[in-house]
Amino acid sequence: MAAAPLKHIWSVAVFLVALLLSSATLSAAELKQPSRDPEIVLKAYLRATYARDFADAYRYISTADRKIRDLDRYVQQRGSFNGFALEISRKLSEAIAFELARRDENPYRIQFVAKYQVPDPKKLASWLLNWDAYRLNSSSAAERKQILDRIEKSTQSASLPMSAGEETFELVRENGEWRVFLNWAAGVKIPFRLDLSKSADLDVSLSKTEIVIQPGDLFEIVLRIKNRTDQPLAARIGHLVEPTHVADFLDFVQCGFLLPVTIAPGKEEQFSGTYLLRGSLPEGVRQLSLTYDFRLLK
Numbered sequence: 001m002a003a004a005p006l007k008h009i010w011s012v013a014v015f016l017v018a019l020l021l022s023s024a025t026l027s028a029a030e031l032k033q034p035s036r037d038p039e040i041v042l043k044a045y046l047r048a049t050y051a052r053d054f055a056d057a058y059r060y061i062s063t064a065d066r067k068i069r070d071l072d073r074y075v076q077q078r079g080s081f082n083g084f085a086l087e088i089s090r091k092l093s094e095a096i097a098f099e100l101a102r103r104d105e106n107p108y109r110i111q112f113v114a115k116y117q118v119p120d121p122k123k124l125a126s127w128l129l130n131w132d133a134y135r136l137n138s139s140s141a142a143e144r145k146q147i148l149d150r151i152e153k154s155t156q157s158a159s160l161p162m163s164a165g166e167e168t169f170e171l172v173r174e175n176g177e178w179r180v181f182l183n184w185a186a187g188v189k190i191p192f193r194l195d196l197s198k199s200a201d202l203d204v205s206l207s208k209t210e211i212v213i214q215p216g217d218l219f220e221i222v223l224r225i226k227n228r229t230d231q232p233l234a235a236r237i238g239h240l241v242e243p244t245h246v247a248d249f250l251d252f253v254q255c256g257f258l259l260p261v262t263i264a265p266g267k268e269e270q271f272s273g274t275y276l277l278r279g280s281l282p283e284g285v286r287q288l289s290l291t292y293d294f295r296l297l298k
Contacts, residue, residue, distance in 0.1 A: 035177035038110050039100055042169055045180045051089045052081035060180050062172050068184040068214065077216050077279025083137040084144055088128060091148060092119040095155045108173045115166045123161035182283055187212040189287045192221060199294035201229045216279035218253060222272045223292065227263035234262045238293035246285055249278040260297055
């Protein structure tokens with residue numbers, strides 16, 4: 001699993017989870033004291049994440065979350081826009097429409113259900129140099145004007161490609177101010193499974209059956225494979241990551257069994273793999289699963 005290009009990172013799934021529902025209608029007065037009104041806090045946070053201004057978004061995140069991930073790590077992991085790329089994302093935020101409904105509210109915690117329509121980044125990619133920030137920021141004045149004019153005309157004619165969805169957000173009250181609670185302390189659970197249905201002559205065990213880690217962390221898995229026959233056996237070991245729409249956020253750093261392995265008769269061998277869970281994993285993803293699929297080769 002090699003590192004994905006920016007256009008893949010900026011996929012619809014990532015975009016909708018990471019920057020859902022920004023408000024482009026916050027007044028200057030609202031922005032002066034955003035922490036007193038939970039709806040304004042949520043709008044400001046989502047507007048900042050839409051624009052990939054993560055230093056600004058961090059201001060609205062709860063103290064409990066910030067104990068897990070500091071500002072530098074958060075900004076580095078998420079990957080901020082700047083320059084013309086930032087200008088475009090802010091411009092697109094003006095077309096976002098949403099509704100907020102409160103539920104499970106008490107004086108210290110509020111959940112919001114947000115229904116939204118956002119500009120669809122996948123459909124807009126052909127307009128925007130596949131969201132290549134370097135190319136966007138290096139574009140000429142004429143190219144920039146053409147891009148902005150096209151966004152403006154499409155917005156005015158209601159022809160801007162949009163995606164719709166619904167998400168739930170939680171805010172907590174801290175010393176009279178509201179903050180977005182992302183529950184980073186929960187980490188991401190990754191259970192490991194074996195599929196030996198096509199390799200009945202192998203005994204396989206895992207060094208771990210489950211881990212809980214933070215995005216941006218490395219982990220290692222060791223496979224112990226025994227050949228129970230009196231003949232050498234060759235096997236290919238596949239990796240199935242689910243859910244598939246976030247599979248590319250789990251990278252191989254080093255893997256001793258990407259190529260087929262051969263086990264001598266009656267012998268047991270050990271193979272290890274090191275993985276990285278990307279720091280840009282969309283907010284709200286709490287679990288992935290990794291299944292090793294064993295297939296004997298003739």
